[in-house]
Amino acid sequence: MNQVDYLRISLIDRCNFRCQYCMPEGSELDYILKQQLLTDEELLTLVQEVFIPVGFRQFRLTGGEPLLRPRVVDLVGAIASLPQTQDLSMTTNGFLLAPIAQNLYDAGLRRINISLDSLDPHIFDQIIGSHGRSRWQQVWDGIQAAHRVGFDPLKLNVVVIPGVNDHEILDLAALTIDKQWHVRFIEFMPIGNGELFGDRGWVSSAELRQQIRDRWGLTEAQVRGSGPADVFQIPGAKGTLGFISQMSECFCDRCNRMRLSADGWLRPCLLNETGQLDLKTSLRSGVSIPQLREQVRQLLAIKPEINYKGRDSGTTGVYSRTMSQIGG
Template structure:
């Protein structure tokens, strides 16, 4: 099978499995699985261990930095990956060394089969027989009802989005009056055995930059971790304005008026740099994709809800897995998935180039790419 990357608006052919994409099969690999079982290493030496899987582009909120309130063009239901298709891709990825699967959206808890997805992913093993970790990023609205079943199915960690503690501000920012539901989801996660529970807050000038200390104190009071995120050019309306972005430096300067901050060493491939608050044990994180990119340690790939592989959140190229997954009765599907994973990894650039004058924002919004 031929790996076909799709640049939004046009298609470009990529060589079929040969050379670096056609490494010998590892011991125990499925028959005909070219390269299955070998690590996913890009041309810059980065070993990939994390696959973000978007389950849907739909969401119960309409955050201004993510998607418009109306006029959204949703993915066709027929193009959304089934549970079997998701698991098939994940099984090959696990054999190739992926150890963490993070479920995203849109809002992943809108999938009626979400517990089954978690259970089947949690049952996968890597090439050494070790288990995998299944995490989730959610707005938390449906967590009180679903969390017990998700934990029983094997969910390991959860991140919940919370940009403000003010009800009117939340309604204006998300275009939905659902703050109490989100807070109930956070309370449910905090009361569960999942640790760490993380809260994600996008810092925005003139919107919530006066709440930074309050948000951190809320996290401390609920024994969860807060991570601030620099606002990125990923809104569907392409209205991102660098001047409205609150930088990592500004965030830390504000927090330093309340706590003594000590940077935690050994970040590795984690997207957030962390700081101890007054010596610990509580920490705060900052994901500074714009002002302090961490591309050199990135170990992540992404799978969209409609079966497109992406090697960067900001990539303008996608690798279409649907033809491979939906070839009837083809015994070489696993080999085709493996080749596509390797083509995607091979095409990964050194960085996202947000700060390059020639940077182009992805055509898809965050909800369609996956958080």
């Protein structure tokens, strides 16, 4: 088991997209009320006085869509400025990114992951549930802005959906040839949406790699980050290709992360709610910081056991929230 030093922080559970793999069409979500969210002060208290002292050094800001969080640039700056912060990154859908990309970079954000599930605007809008004006161009503008600002690595996340975007694998992989972009193919994971995709299954990373290998060849590579991706490179390409194989290959024994939800629940496993801590309620009810640290230490101690329970129980019926509410 790797050292657990990586915390994914969900800033908000809302999103301005309704992606099929997060929020299937027709689903209704109970969003967190504003007063139920961790405040900026509470979040920074937990990061600085609880998580850093017990060993967390790497932080990723997620959502929902994190750029919907008010004062998100200020939050980035506050976390980035902590001397113990070794790495700060963000996952976003990119729709709101272009106007504030420079501000985020200036505040201390250096790595960013942007969702780009299709190069075809029509398919893209189908995936994200856009029934009005197309949103593809604004996301593409956000990617271009992130590239100009200098985010490194700049990663593009692609959830591969059989029969929807799996025919675009080579086109998406080609983005890494001339630019130092890092495309990551993610096996579809049926959390909160298993009925929608149950008849289609999922495309394994091995199949995707073989397509790319047949076209260009593949060599092993590396890219900075803390995720579970297996990284390869088209020979001579500037960027890399990552494959996240949570369905075809269990990587529980490599898990180095925990997740803090927007309403203050600390969860040790994406697939298992066992052991979760309600840090917000504890903080607001006056539980001392040393006590909170000890609770987190105890959860860290049993995380390996929780990971394997999550693996053994599969990927459906274990988590009560959808992927959009978990923070990925």
